[in-house]
Amino acid sequence: MLPVNDTAPPPAPAADRLVEATRELLWERGYTGTSPKAIQQRAGAGQGSMYHHFTGKPDLALAAITRTAEELRALADGLLSGPGTAVERVTAYLRRERDVLRGCPVGRLTQDPEVMADPVLRAPVEQTLGWLRVRLAEVLAEGRANGELPPSVDPSGTAATVVAVLQGGYVLARAAGDTAPFDQAVTGLITLLAPPA
Amino acid sequence: MLPVNDTAPPPAPAADRLVEATRELLWERGYTGTSPKAIQQRAGAGQGSMYHHFTGKPDLALAAITRTAEELRALADGLLSGPGTAVERVTAYLRRERDVLRGCPVGRLTQDPEVMADPVLRAPVEQTLGWLRVRLAEVLAEGRANGELPPSVDPSGTAATVVAVLQGGYVLARAAGDTAPFDQAVTGLITLLAPPA
Known part of the structure; x- marks a missing residue:
């Protein structure tokens, strides 16, 4: 029997959540006003996860800006x-x-x-x-x-x-x-x- | 004999220099990026002078924005x-x-x-x-x-x-x-x- 499709969607992968959180924060607070810690909190991701996927805030910001621009x-x-x-x-x-x-x-x-x-x-x-x-x-x-x-x-x-x-x-x-x-x-x-x- | 007019003009009063420095810094760096210390340095004025003339950064910024707007x-x-x-x-x-x-x-x-x-x-x-x-x-x-x-x-x-x-x-x-x-x-x-x- 197939699983019934009435559960919440699975959470997005951490890398994706980090990019989305960065997009929102860039829009709300700008680059200077956006700290790595604020990104991690908004994304519900830890510091280890962030630095596993991205080299740092500039790398994440580039991914976020590129996605928004596209x-x-x-x-x-x-x-x-x-x-x-x-x-x-x-x-x-x-x-x-x-x-x-x-x-x-x-x-x-x-x-x-x-x-x-x-x-x-x-x-x-x-x-x-x-x-x-x-x-x-x-x-x-x-x-x-x-x-x-x-x-x-x-x-x-x-x-x-x-x-x-x-x-x-x-x-x-x-x-x-x-x-x-x-x-x-x-x-x-x-x-x-x-x-x- | 009248004094010969070949000397440098007298420096502007400190309050005026502080407002001008704030105008420049607001334009270059924005409000968030402008510290009281940077204003004092650019104006060549001390902290005591700044707080003698203005209650703080918001008060100086208001004077600077008002002058620019006028x-x-x-x-x-x-x-x-x-x-x-x-x-x-x-x-x-x-x-x-x-x-x-x-x-x-x-x-x-x-x-x-x-x-x-x-x-x-x-x-x-x-x-x-x-x-x-x-x-x-x-x-x-x-x-x-x-x-x-x-x-x-x-x-x-x-x-x-x-x-x-x-x-x-x-x-x-x-x-x-x-x-x-x-x-x-x-x-x-x-x-x-x-x-x-």
């Missing part, structure tokens, strides 16, 4: 390569559900001096935001080619504007303690990109 | 209330010289958990970014009323977009280690606001 990229690409016109896809990407007051888990790392000073930790941050600008520029170029956007639109420049509005929208929302300025900034950009007829 | 506000208002059409004034504000790789000395504080958790330190950050959005909305409303901007432009929404592009442009520049994405994001926005004829 998720964000897959999510963005799903929307930008999905159905709809170019403007609809950019709008879907701008409007996707976000945890606005926590900010962007990748973009926030640019404000962490220790992450920016370490070329290994900084690489996935730079690559993810760079990839996003290139992918958005491709979609905006499509929209210009098919007449959705005016010929004056420069795809690379506008792509940088789109990413900046999101990253800056998080800053405004945190300053205000309210998601409204983020939504206003996004709506303002969409109105400029595609003025109502 | 400067930014005066600079923005000078450009937004200066000569030129509405679009020219918003463009002048977007294009003003900035220390892009160091980021916005006010906006960066939103990424500092200790500053955001203290209502007294957070207030000048919230007020400065809020004031900027209101002032930009006034100028954009002027531009809409006189036909420079299309009727579809919502002044408040577009004002949030303008501030977000600047704050997010700093994030992109830091991620890339290069000011180019900041300039691209600003140019992209200006092209959307005022398409070349």
Whole structure:
């Protein structure tokens, strides 16, 4: 007889729990504010387990940042390569559900001096935001080619504007303690990109 | 005979040097990364002098943040209330010289958990970014009323977009280690606001 499937799922392996705990702590407290001890406590893993799987905090942080960056990229690409016109896809990407007051888990790392000073930790941050600008520029170029956007639109420049509005929208929302300025900034950009007829 | 004016200027009073040192350190290292000792060293002031003038690090930080916020506000208002059409004034504000790789000395504080958790330190950050959005909305409303901007432009929404592009442009520049994405994001926005004829 097969075992009945009514028990709790087995706990994730320790290495996985350590990476997940690091992701959460990086988002909440930043790199400098995240201690190895806090990671072990959140993961329910001991110091021996941590150093069995990872050489230390930078190694764990790299695994955490890489996983977060891959998720964000897959999510963005799903929307930008999905159905709809170019403007609809950019709008879907701008409007996707976000945890606005926590900010962007990748973009926030640019404000962490220790992450920016370490070329290994900084690489996935730079690559993810760079990839996003290139992918958005491709979609905006499509929209210009098919007449959705005016010929004056420069795809690379506008792509940088789109990413900046999101990253800056998080800053405004945190300053205000309210998601409204983020939504206003996004709506303002969409109105400029595609003025109502 | 009057004294000849060829000597070095007298040193600034200690209270002033302490505030300036705190401003620099907040910008470079953030609040959490700034110790009272580092402030005293940079200011060339002793611990006794510091606690004679200020109750402690939060009190000094408030003086430093308030002074920075007042400067930014005066600079923005000078450009937004200066000569030129509405679009020219918003463009002048977007294009003003900035220390892009160091980021916005006010906006960066939103990424500092200790500053955001203290209502007294957070207030000048919230007020400065809020004031900027209101002032930009006034100028954009002027531009809409006189036909420079299309009727579809919502002044408040577009004002949030303008501030977000600047704050997010700093994030992109830091991620890339290069000011180019900041300039691209600003140019992209200006092209959307005022398409070349």
